Structure formats: structure tokens, C-alpha cells
Amino acid sequence: MFTITPMVVAKGPQREKSRFTYMHGCGEKVDIPYTTWLIQGSGLTALVDTGCSAEDYRTHIRQGGPLMYAGEKFSDVEEIKPLDEHLKERGLTFDDIDLVLQTHVDWDHCMNTRHFKKSKILLQRTEWAKLPIHPLFKGTYAPGYIYEEISKRNLQFLDGDYHITKGLDLIYTPGHSPGGQSVVVDTKDGRYVIAGMCTIRENFYPSEETKRSTGLPVIPTGSHIDPIQVYDSMIRILNAGDRVLPFHDHANFTMGTLG
Numbered sequence: 001m002f003t004i005t006p007m008v009v010a011k012g013p014q015r016e017k018s019r020f021t022y023m024h025g026c027g028e029k030v031d032i033p034y035t036t037w038l039i040q041g042s043g044l045t046a047l048v049d050t051g052c053s054a055e056d057y058r059t060h061i062r063q064g065g066p067l068m069y070a071g072e073k074f075s076d077v078e079e080i081k082p083l084d085e086h087l088k089e090r091g092l093t094f095d096d097i098d099l100v101l102q103t104h105v106d107w108d109h110c111m112n113t114r115h116f117k118k119s120k121i122l123l124q125r126t127e128w129a130k131l132p133i134h135p136l137f138k139g140t141y142a143p144g145y146i147y148e149e150i151s152k153r154n155l156q157f158l159d160g161d162y163h164i165t166k167g168l169d170l171i172y173t174p175g176h177s178p179g180g181q182s183v184v185v186d187t188k189d190g191r192y193v194i195a196g197m198c199t200i201r202e203n204f205y206p207s208e209e210t211k212r213s214t215g216l217p218v219i220p221t222g223s224h225i226d227p228i229q230v231y232d233s234m235i236r237i238l239n240a241g242d243r244v245l246p247f248h249d250h251a252n253f254t255m256g257t258l259g
């Protein structure tokens with residue numbers, strides 16, 4: 001059995017909602033957290049993704065000029081709490097993390113991964129092999145030198161589903177990115193699935209009205225390389241546990257420890 005603690009490192013203020021909910025909520029704005037999840041139990045300490053600090057965002061991602069999306073200007077990423085401070089509050093340092101479970105390598109999920117010099121970093125071979133994936137997704141990925149730094153860490157490439165230990169599994173969930181994976185975690189409160197893609201709660205739990213009108217149980221991610229594949233992955237995630245935990249849902253700001 002494990003516990004799961006969301007640690008929000010930064011915030012994207014007032015982001016376009018349809019970037020998350022495909023063809024839904026166009027023009028609506030949401031504050032989104034950049035989350036890393038601390039998993040503890042069975043003698044293991046793991047992180048699911050590592051997030052991105054506001055400083056790294058300014059220095060390496062935005063690199064001058066405002067953040068633009070579809071012709072609209074958006075505010076900068078704001079600091080909430082650096083990852084090392086989150087860990088320090090819990091008596092941990094980067095070196096105490098046994099495993100980094102890297103769901104995918106969008107910049108908002110991996111900018112801190114280069115700091116984990118002693119951890120084993122588990123990611124899908126297809127996710128890494130396809131970098132850079134396409135000019136269309138330039139804004140989604142970090143600069144090449146960040147991936148070069150990460151490549152010097154202790155990467156373990158996986159080919160599909162992977163059993164880590166009792167109560168902790170990775171499932172292959174591509175479609176948002178070429179080789180995304182999600183994390184299935186058993187806690188005393190039930191089985192949670194950390195969805196390895198950029199989503200909010202509404203993606204997995206749309207309103208009854210939306211479900212009636214679409215005839216579908218989920219809303220695909222607004223950002224995807226293959227909408228059919230990501231839909232199938234999302235159904236798999238939904239069925240893999242009792243509750244889905246999305247990376248960018250507002251509830252992560254105040255959720256506290258689960259299990």
C-alpha cells in the first residue's frame with residue numbers, strides 16, 4: 001500500500017480550457033497547477049513527473065516575448081513552491097527519490113528531472129525515441145539541451161506495461177504524446193490512476209449533460225498527437241482504478257495526502 005501526495009510547484013494562470021477539454025469550454029479560462037506526485041510505501045519513495053519551476057519556465061521555455069497561444073497572450077507561469085522545498089518539508093532531498101516515473105516529456109512534466117542524479121528514471125522507449133516529435137508541438141517540448149541533460153541520468157526504457165512492485169504499476173497510454181504512460185497506485189482508500197497526459201478532472205468526469213450530448217464517457221485531451229488513440233488510452237485509465245488523478249486539476253492545490 002502506498003500514499004500519494006500532490007506537490008504543486010507552479011501555476012499557469014487563466015489558461016484556455018479547451019487546450020485540455022477537446023472542443024469543449026472554448027474561450028473559458030482555468031488556473032492550472034503544475035503537479036508532481038510523491039508516492040511512498042513498501043520501502044519505496046517515488047515521484048510521478050517532476051514539474052517545472054517558474055524560473056525554469058522563464059529561462060528555458062518562454063525565452064523572451066509573451067506566451068502566445070492561438071493569437072492570444074497569456075500570463076507567465078507563477079511559482080507556487082519549488083520542488084526541493086516540497087521535498088525538504090517532508091525530510092527528503094532529490095537524492096532520496098528511488099524512482100522517477102516519467103509519464104511523458106512535455107516540458108511542464110520533466111524540467112526538474114535533470115536534477116535527479118541518483119534516481120532510476122522509468123519512461124517509455126517510444127516517448128524518448130520520437131523526440132523532437134514534430135514542429136507542430138514545438139511549444140509543448142523543452143529545448144533539446146534539456147533532453148540532453150536528462151539523457152545523462154539513469155534512464156530505464158520500457159516497452160509497454162510494467163509492473164514495479166505489488167500495488168504499483170505503469171500502464172501504456174499513448175495518444176497525448178507518442179509513448180505516454182500512467183501510474184496505477186494502490187492505497188488504503190482504493191486504487192488511483194495518475195493519468196499520464198495533460199488533463200483536468202472534467203476530461204475524465206464530464207457533466208451528465210455533456211455525457212448525454214456526446215454519448216461518450218470522457219472528453220479527449222485538447223492536446224494530442226492522435227485523438228482516437230488518446231481516447232482509447234483515457235478509457236483504459238478510467239477502467240484501471242477507482243479514481244483518476246489528472247496533473248492539471250485545480251483540486252491538486254488543496255488535495256493533501258491520499259491513502
Ligand SMILES: [Zn+2]
Pocket residue numbers: 106108109197198199247248
Ligand atoms: Zn501537462
